[in-house]
Amino acid sequence: AVPARTAPGAERVEAPGAEALGPRLGRSIVDLLHAQSQRLQAMSDELDAARAALEERKLIERAKGLLMSCRGLSEDEAYRLLRQTAMSQGRRLAEVAGATLALADVLARP
Numbered sequence: 001a002v003p004a005r006t007a008p009g010a011e012r013v014e015a016p017g018a019e020a021l022g023p024r025l026g027r028s029i030v031d032l033l034h035a036q037s038q039r040l041q042a043m044s045d046e047l048d049a050a051r052a053a054l055e056e057r058k059l060i061e062r063a064k065g066l067l068m069s070c071r072g073l074s075e076d077e078a079y080r081l082l083r084q085t086a087m088s089q090g091r092r093l094a095e096v097a098g099a100t101l102a103l104a105d106v107l108a109r110p
Contacts, residue, residue, distance in 0.1 A: 056094035061098035067102050 060082065067078035086096040 003048040056097075059094050059101065060097045066101060068106070 063082055064078040067073050082096055086093045
C-alpha cells in the first residue's frame with residue numbers, strides 16, 4: 001500500500017490497493033485525499049470559530065438587555081458601557097458581558 005502523507009502527530013493512513021494503480025497515480029490519489037482532508041479540517045475550524053463568535057454575540061446581547069432593563073439605558077448606551085468597561089479593564093467585550101451576567105445572577109439570589 002502507498003502511505004498517505006499525514007499532518008504532524010496524526011496517524012499514517014494507508015491507501016489500500018493504490019499501488020495496483022501504478023506508483024504515480026497511487027501517489028496522486030493519496031495526495032488528493034490528503035488535500036481534501038486538510039480542506040475539511042479548515043472548514044471544521046471555521047465552523048467552530050463561527051459558533052464561538054455566535055455564542056459571544058448572544059452573551060453580549062443578553063448583557064445589553066440586562067443593562068437596558070436595570071439601568072434604563074438604550075441599546076447603544078448599553079453597548080457603549082460594555083465596550084468602555086472592556087477597554088478600561090483591558091478585557092474582551094465577551095468577557096465583560098459574561099462577568100456582568102454572572103454578577104447579576106449572584107445579586108438576584110435570595
